[in-house]
Structure formats: structure tokens, C-alpha cells
Amino acid sequence: MTNRFKLGGQVMLALTGLAGATQAQTLEMVVPFSAGGGTDTVARVFEQPFAAALERTVVIRNNAGASGTIGAAAVAAADADGNTVGYLPIGPVAIQPSLRETSYGLDDFSYICQTTSTPVFLLQSAKADKETLGDWVDQGTSDRVVYGSSGPGTIPHLAMAAFASAAGLKAVHLPFDGTGMAMNAMAGGEIDLFVDTATVLEANDVKALAVFAAERVEAYPDIPTMAEAGFDLEFSVWQGLFGPAGLSDEAKDGFAQACKAAVESEAFADLAAKTNTGIRYQGPEAFEAFVRENTRMNVEILKEAGLVK
Structure with missing residues (x-):
């Protein structure tokens, strides 16, 4: 048995922590921007090894609009049954909710993994x-x-x-x-x-x-x-995989294992080299802590810039 199929079996076992009868063979991955854009391009390369590790069919749904917040809202509002995830970048998660009225906040997501971090x-x-x-x-x-x-x-x-x-x-x-x-x-x-x-x-x-x-x-x-x-400043454009709040720990761990396999895949490495995209994997706990701290920092900068009170 190859390592890939061993990993796939481990991931599927982890996902049995969901209500098994509701888990579909097809997993929907929401991308909050239109096809052909930067986020979509990376998501489509990520999707293939991710689906192989899960041994499930992954279908990308582009749900664009309002600086990515429409797609992010769709992920937050989805059932936590393991059939919907979102491939989301920094903007709609850690910046836009501070700038506009959104139907979701940080507590409305399950944090699965970080995939990229590209410095500016x-x-x-x-x-x-x-x-x-x-x-x-x-x-x-x-x-x-x-x-x-x-x-x-x-x-x-x-x-x-x-x-x-x-x-x-x-x-x-x-x-x-x-x-x-x-x-x-x-x-x-x-x-x-x-x-x-x-x-x-x-x-x-x-x-x-x-x-x-x-x-x-x-x-x-x-x-x-x-x-x-002389300026202690770090900024990057990051992306990651999210689910709706309420995913079981077993489901998150299963998705995170598949995410790690995708991030470490040859296809993802090739994309990173061609597009100067920085690869960075973080699992559920570390990723959630990172997003919350990144959001806090962004709010302070937005206040200094006079964009929020």
C-alpha cells in the first residue's frame, strides 16, 4: 500500500467522527473570488492533491462579490457536516469584517489549516x-x-x-x-x-x-x-482552509491531514516556484491563533489609518 493511500485511509477514518449518514462523497470548496484570479489559481492546484488524500471528489464553487465576503459568508453559514469548506485569503476573514457589515465573524469558522504566506x-x-x-x-x-x-x-x-x-x-x-x-x-x-x-x-x-x-x-x-x-514590520498575503463553526475535532484533523499532504505535494511546490507564492502549513490550533492575532493587528492599523473607530 502506498503512503498516499495509507494517508487517505487515515483521513477517511478521522472523518467518520462526523454524522456518517450526512457525509457526501462530494466535498464543496468555496472560493470567494472569480475563476482565474490569484486565489482561485492556487485553490485549483491545492484541490487536486487534497482530494486525492481525502479520497473524495472536491468541487470548487466560485462565489465572488463584496471583496470576498459573500463567499466567506457562505462558508460560515454552511452546515457543519463535513461537506463544505472554504479556501479563503486574508481579506474576507481578517480585514473586511472590520470595514463593513458582515453576517459572520471569527467565531463563525472552524480553522483547518494555513496553506500559503507570501511576503510583500x-x-x-x-x-x-x-x-x-x-x-x-x-x-x-x-x-x-x-x-x-x-x-x-x-x-x-x-x-x-x-x-x-x-x-x-x-x-x-x-x-x-x-x-x-x-x-x-x-x-x-x-x-x-x-x-x-x-x-x-x-x-x-x-x-x-x-x-x-x-x-x-x-x-x-x-x-x-x-x-x-529599523522598522519591525511584517506583512504577508496568506490563504487557508476553513469550515463552518461546529466541525468535530475528528473532521478538522482529517481535513488538516489532507491539507498537509496537499501543501507538501509536488504540484503545490511547482506552483509556488512559478508564482513566487510562499508555502506555509499550520494545523488547526496554530492557524486559529494566527488568524485571531493577525485580525487584531489589522484592526489597530485600520484605526491608525482612520478607516475604523
């Missing part, structure tokens, strides 16, 4: 006359600095707002409807700084000044961390 970089135009992060601090403490984002409350906004506050910058926030428009604005000199992942760094004529991570990124060894510049 502080970017400037490659044509800018500045060389280091310190150059922008010197300007921003005496004159204004304009930074863009892909929308209020997004990670690019929160990370830059936290940096501006820590550095005492006279910063002006200029939000855009997506990263593409912000990159056009940077190319035209409308904004000075932007924060985003390595995917944006590679696809545009920009230079990275620092990374919001505890350590330098292996693929970019010459880019210093924010801490090296």
Missing part, C-alpha cells in the same frame, strides 16, 4: 531618483510622500500605512481599483511608493526597497528586510 515588498518606480528606503524617509519626514494601494483596507494599504506611521512620514494615500491601475500611476509619477508581492515586482518596471518579512527572501537575497532598516 515596498516598491518604487525603477526610474525614481531615490536609492534606498532611507531616502524616502528623509523626504517623507520633511515633505509629502504619495503612496498607492489596490483599495482601502487591502494589504498594500495596511502595510504602507503601518510603515508611514512608524517612520513618521507625511504620507498621502491614493487608492486605486486594482494593482494594474496603481502600476500605471507609478509609471506616470502619480504615486511614489506601493506595496505588493513578488509577482507585481517581476511584472512591472519597479524596484524593491525592502521586504515586510522576518528574514530576507531566498529568491531575493539582496533586498533587505524592513527590520534591517
